Amino acid sequence: MSATLTFLGAAGTVTGSQHLLDDGERRLLMDCGLFQGLKELRERNWAPPRVDPTTLQAVLLSHAHIDHSGYLPRLVRGGYRGPVFCTRGTADLLRVMLPDAAHLQEEEAEFNNRHHTSKHDPALPLFTTDDADRALAQVEAVTFDETFTPAPGVEARFINSGHILGAGFVQCRIGGRLVVFSGDLGRYGVPIMRDPDPVPAADVLLVESTYGDRLHPPDDHADKLAEAATRAADTSGWLLIPAFAVGRSQEILYDLRELEQARRIPSLPVYLDSPMAIQATAIYASHPEEHDRDLKQMETDGKRPFAPRRLSLCKSVEDSKRLNDTAGPGIIIAGSGMATGGRILHHLRRLLPAEATTVLFVGYQAAGTRGRLLREGARTVKMFGEVVSVRARIMVSDAYSAHADRGEILRWLRGFTRPPAMTYIVHGEPGAAAALREAITGELHWRAAVAEDGQRVTL
Numbered sequence: 001m002s003a004t005l006t007f008l009g010a011a012g013t014v015t016g017s018q019h020l021l022d023d024g025e026r027r028l029l030m031d032c033g034l035f036q037g038l039k040e041l042r043e044r045n046w047a048p049p050r051v052d053p054t055t056l057q058a059v060l061l062s063h064a065h066i067d068h069s070g071y072l073p074r075l076v077r078g079g080y081r082g083p084v085f086c087t088r089g090t091a092d093l094l095r096v097m098l099p100d101a102a103h104l105q106e107e108e109a110e111f112n113n114r115h116h117t118s119k120h121d122p123a124l125p126l127f128t129t130d131d132a133d134r135a136l137a138q139v140e141a142v143t144f145d146e147t148f149t150p151a152p153g154v155e156a157r158f159i160n161s162g163h164i165l166g167a168g169f170v171q172c173r174i175g176g177r178l179v180v181f182s183g184d185l186g187r188y189g190v191p192i193m194r195d196p197d198p199v200p201a202a203d204v205l206l207v208e209s210t211y212g213d214r215l216h217p218p219d220d221h222a223d224k225l226a227e228a229a230t231r232a233a234d235t236s237g238w239l240l241i242p243a244f245a246v247g248r249s250q251e252i253l254y255d256l257r258e259l260e261q262a263r264r265i266p267s268l269p270v271y272l273d274s275p276m277a278i279q280a281t282a283i284y285a286s287h288p289e290e291h292d293r294d295l296k297q298m299e300t301d302g303k304r305p306f307a308p309r310r311l312s313l314c315k316s317v318e319d320s321k322r323l324n325d326t327a328g329p330g331i332i333i334a335g336s337g338m339a340t341g342g343r344i345l346h347h348l349r350r351l352l353p354a355e356a357t358t359v360l361f362v363g364y365q366a367a368g369t370r371g372r373l374l375r376e377g378a379r380t381v382k383m384f385g386e387v388v389s390v391r392a393r394i395m396v397s398d399a400y401s402a403h404a405d406r407g408e409i410l411r412w413l414r415g416f417t418r419p420p421a422m423t424y425i426v427h428g429e430p431g432a433a434a435a436l437r438e439a440i441t442g443e444l445h446w447r448a449a450v451a452e453d454g455q456r457v458t459l
């Protein structure tokens with residue numbers, strides 16, 4: 001039997017990344033992601049697994065983001081006992097992110113039981129902290145560019161993709177065919193992360209298309225951040241930055257430090273009010289082998305790239321609460337990035353009614369989130385069962401992104417020395433995926449198709 005590839009998730013959508021390789025004897029999963037976002041997607045996490053976990057020999061993870069890794073505890077709960085291969089950076093981040101994801105699941109179940117808001121009695125978590133711990137025990141970390149054998153007769157390696165710490169392309173030779181999966185593709189010339197490595201060849205390529213129909217705006221993130229921080233200094237108010245713990249928080253810290261250094265902003269107290277972001281920042285700092293040239297130089301010079309001069313870490317809830325009695329000006333970085341939960345909510349409730357407050361959104365705000373309402377100019381928002389009025393200045397920077405845009409995807413593809421026999425487009429909304437397919441067939445003259453959910457193809 002010739003080897004096959006089945007798209008089990010992130011086909012026609014951007015979450016639930018999961019692709020099955022099968023050569024008749026060996027079955028491997030590339031990525032093991034959770035579906036996120038709309039309810040009909042999230043419900044798919046609860047359905048019976050589309051592949052029997054006990055029949056898999058190995059899992060290969062492109063990176064730690066939950067939409068690529070968060071189904072692992074569920075897979076283990078379903079009987080998977082094999083190895084989970086990933087890079088060292090990814091392994092370190094998983095030790096923070098999987099228990100956190102499990103904790104959120106347990107909290108949600110507990111909330112539903114207390115308020116009887118679920119049709120299930122009792123409501124159960126999708127997976128538990130124990131499941132997450134068991135999944136972590138199956139992780140086997142490897143080095144970038146190191147060839148390893150995930151299953152007999154199969155060779156694989158991870159190649160730096162520049163997306164977040166530890167993120168790699170998955171290259172896998174199975175059934176005599178060379179498969180390359182982009183995972184999430186990073187950007188060129190951005191701080192902290194190295195540029196994506198070129199990949200010379202693949203027989204079959206899977207490429208992500210999150211921004212397959214868009215170009216990122218010119219690089220103005222430091223400008224918006226400078227404007228927001230300067231306003232906080234001028235009004236003696238607080239600047240609140242809702243930010244994802246992994247990746248985005250480190251970029252903000254880095255940019256604040258750079259702006260201070262260049263004397264473009266005054267040196268304000270900066271509070272990193274997120275235990276997960278604090279841990280993630282330490283993990284970023286502990287992997288200098290993944291840093292770009294500027295970052296390496298800073299470290300050689302004895303500078304701490306993620307530490308603005310007046311940085312404080314709020315580890316405990318008490319540290320966070322103490323900010324309630326602290327006068328501005330100052331900057332608080334806290335999760336969640338879309339203001340759907342986390343410590344940022346307490347700060348927003350207290351500070352949104354004040355004109356002196358500035359809120360800077362630095363990430364994508366999904367439909368239906370508080371972050372989306374605020375960025376669209378809502379004058380009131382509901383929080384903790386209260387209506388909170390919004391007199392703060394709301395600012396938005398769309399320039400932060402960890403995903404390549406259409407131009408950057410094509411730039412990476414042009415690095416192939418020969419066209420793959422077939423390219424499948426994954427990890428994009430239908431419009432973005434179709435636009436990228438058109439660009440690949442029209443500009444590169446490659447054979448390409450948009451992957452369909454559940455579709456099985458021969459390699």
Ligand SMILES: [Zn+2]
Binds near residue numbers: 063065163184
């Ligand atoms: Zn990602």
